[in-house]
Amino acid sequence: MNNQVKFVQGNEACAEGALYAGLDFFAGYPITPSTEIAERMSIQLPKIGGKYLQMEDEIASLAAIIGASLTGHKVMTATSGPGFSLMQEALGFAVMAEIPCVIVNVQRGGPSTGNPTHVSQGDVNQARWGTHGDHAIVALTASNHQDVFRVTVEAFNIAETYRTPVVLLFDEVVGHMREKLTIPEPGEIPLVERLKTSVRGGVDYHPYLPREDGRLPMSDFGGVHRYNVTGLFHDMWGFPTDNPKIVQGLLRHLVDKIENNSHKIAMYKEYYMEDARRILISYGSAARSALHVVENRRSRGERLGLLELQTLWPFPYNVVKERCSGARSVTVVEMNKGQIADQVKAAVDDPGKVFLANRVDGVLITPTDIRNFLRVIQGRGI
Amino acid sequence: MERCRMVFSGSGGQGVITAAIILAEAAALHEGLTALQSQVYGAEARGGATRTDVIIADSEIYFPKVNQPNVLVCLTQEAYTKFSPIIRPGGLLITDTRYVKTFKKVDARQRELNMYETVMEKIGKPIVFNICMLGAVIALTELVGADSIMKTLENRIPESFLDMNREALDLGVEIGAAAKR
Numbered sequence: 001m002n003n004q005v006k007f008v009q010g011n012e013a014c015a016e017g018a019l020y021a022g023l024d025f026f027a028g029y030p031i032t033p034s035t036e037i038a039e040r041m042s043i044q045l046p047k048i049g050g051k052y053l054q055m056e057d058e059i060a061s062l063a064a065i066i067g068a069s070l071t072g073h074k075v076m077t078a079t080s081g082p083g084f085s086l087m088q089e090a091l092g093f094a095v096m097a098e099i100p101c102v103i104v105n106v107q108r109g110g111p112s113t114g115n116p117t118h119v120s121q122g123d124v125n126q127a128r129w130g131t132h133g134d135h136a137i138v139a140l141t142a143s144n145h146q147d148v149f150r151v152t153v154e155a156f157n158i159a160e161t162y163r164t165p166v167v168l169l170f171d172e173v174v175g176h177m178r179e180k181l182t183i184p185e186p187g188e189i190p191l192v193e194r195l196k197t198s199v200r201g202g203v204d205y206h207p208y209l210p211r212e213d214g215r216l217p218m219s220d221f222g223g224v225h226r227y228n229v230t231g232l233f234h235d236m237w238g239f240p241t242d243n244p245k246i247v248q249g250l251l252r253h254l255v256d257k258i259e260n261n262s263h264k265i266a267m268y269k270e271y272y273m274e275d276a277r278r279i280l281i282s283y284g285s286a287a288r289s290a291l292h293v294v295e296n297r298r299s300r301g302e303r304l305g306l307l308e309l310q311t312l313w314p315f316p317y318n319v320v321k322e323r324c325s326g327a328r329s330v331t332v333v334e335m336n337k338g339q340i341a342d343q344v345k346a347a348v349d350d351p352g353k354v355f356l357a358n359r360v361d362g363v364l365i366t367p368t369d370i371r372n373f374l375r376v377i378q379g380r381g382i
Numbered sequence: 383m384e385r386c387r388m389v390f391s392g393s394g395g396q397g398v399i400t401a402a403i404i405l406a407e408a409a410a411l412h413e414g415l416t417a418l419q420s421q422v423y424g425a426e427a428r429g430g431a432t433r434t435d436v437i438i439a440d441s442e443i444y445f446p447k448v449n450q451p452n453v454l455v456c457l458t459q460e461a462y463t464k465f466s467p468i469i470r471p472g473g474l475l476i477t478d479t480r481y482v483k484t485f486k487k488v489d490a491r492q493r494e495l496n497m498y499e500t501v502m503e504k505i506g507k508p509i510v511f512n513i514c515m516l517g518a519v520i521a522l523t524e525l526v527g528a529d530s531i532m533k534t535l536e537n538r539i540p541e542s543f544l545d546m547n548r549e550a551l552d553l554g555v556e557i558g559a560a561a562k563r
């Protein structure tokens with residue numbers, strides 16, 4: 001048997017993806033339903049010369065990986081809603097200081113300690129706006145283990161390309177269920193490695209002076225260059241400034257580097273979309289139920305399609321607008337009170353044709369739930 | 383093949399979840415089938431009625447949960463009371479005679495099997511009760527071969543425990559095959 005084929009939980013698929021991407025430093029504080037990621041890391045990282053640190057809390061976890069990233073490592077932490085709340089301060093720091101890092105949030109029911117062992121997709125807006133101040137963020141998700149692996153690798157690539165934190169928003173169902181995962185051969189998925197400065201030791205290095213293509217080469221902190229890293233607005237040396245021109249320029253840069261590349265960051269999958277009259281939009285475990293319904297309805301000749309989003313932030317407004325332009329109805333299937341449905345309404349020409357098919361009771365939305373929503377939307381009643 | 387949706391239930395510590403993982407892994411890695419295993423976590427996992435879902439098919443599986451199982455295994459009275467109403471009409475309901483007294487009439491083939499006491503009599507270790515149950519399930523359903531289960535066990539448990547597990551699996555297969563007739 002090929003030992004690159006495994007039967008694993010989604011959390012393990014995420015851990016495998018991170019290792020494939022070159023992760024060699026993980027710091028975390030275990031929390032249901034994300035614990036298996038930390039567990040897997042604690043077993044695997046020492047074997048490859050990497051470091052696993054169990055921290056005292058989630059604040060320290062994100063702070064630790066930020067520090068490790070600055071010294072040249074590929075880093076990740078994993079948590080769930082309550083821990084992700086604690087991470088918001090350091091997440092803002094990582095945005096401001098432009099630190100490549102990956103933060104996994106395996107979502108459970110909230111607010112607060114909420115519904116620890118049950119599924120939810122309630123942290124979508126928290127990923128977008130949980131930390132204060134104008135900023136851009138990247139958040140990705142997936143609905144099956146092969147995609148969890150792939151999206152995790154892409155999270156590292158995006159983090160390195162844009163020098164940004166990337167949030168992986170998985171959920172309890174995908175995190176805990178077990179299915180087959182085939183680990184790709186090395187090289188099968190391209191990896192983006194750290195862009196390091198060519199400035200030699202002893203020569204001034206400007207950590208926040210972009211190259212012509214806008215990218216910022218890094219120098220391993222503690223190595224041959226001395227420089228400053230701060231959460232304050234800063235100049236090209238990394239030192240604090242309140243110069244209005246520099247403040248505006250930096251804020252614009254932080255937003256634009258992500259928003260201007262949203263078409264490159266947009267990952268999504270289309271099922272039967274070419275001729276779809278009615279469209280489902282979904283993501284994460286809810287997309288599994290949506291796809292079940294679509295396959296089932298298609299076999300009866302009904303023109304139903306599914307747009308499965310993998311990039312949630314920056315929200316792919318153009319993709320959604322274009323794909324939904326001819327649809328009679330667009331039904332967003334998600335397990336929250338309409339966090340992505342609101343974005344879809346903002347994206348399409350006619351928000352009146354956008355409906356929410358949701359469930360917020362800790363139970364995975366079922367194909368029957370979705371069929372019933374569709375019947376109501378079509379005026380056919382339950 | 384017909385898509386098979388299964389629920390294994392019992393109490394925490396009986397190994398029903400482990401048995402489900404082994405079955406699903408055997409199907410996915412050694413039988414070329416698609417398999418998916420999930421479970422409901424929560425207070426239930428600590429003593430109450432534990433439940434795990436397994437779906438085995440020869441096509442893609444999207445919705446990962448089981449609403450109406452074709453095969454339902456109940457290893458405690460509590461699990462039987464709680465889950466026997468969800469069985470799919472015409473399905474297969476397996477209970478253990480030591481733990482479950484059946485009282486309901488369900489629209490299913492009921493098989494009350496003497497698994498626990500056979501394991502205790504022949505092997506003397508309750509730890510392999512779950513593997514005996516798995517043997518009975520594969521004999522009754524013919525979903526995966528005993529070889530595939532053994533291959534999976536070889537990857538998962540220490541060598542010194544393999545013989546005991548093989549014995550328990552064979553016992554289960556015998557019990558299941560006898561109940562099939």
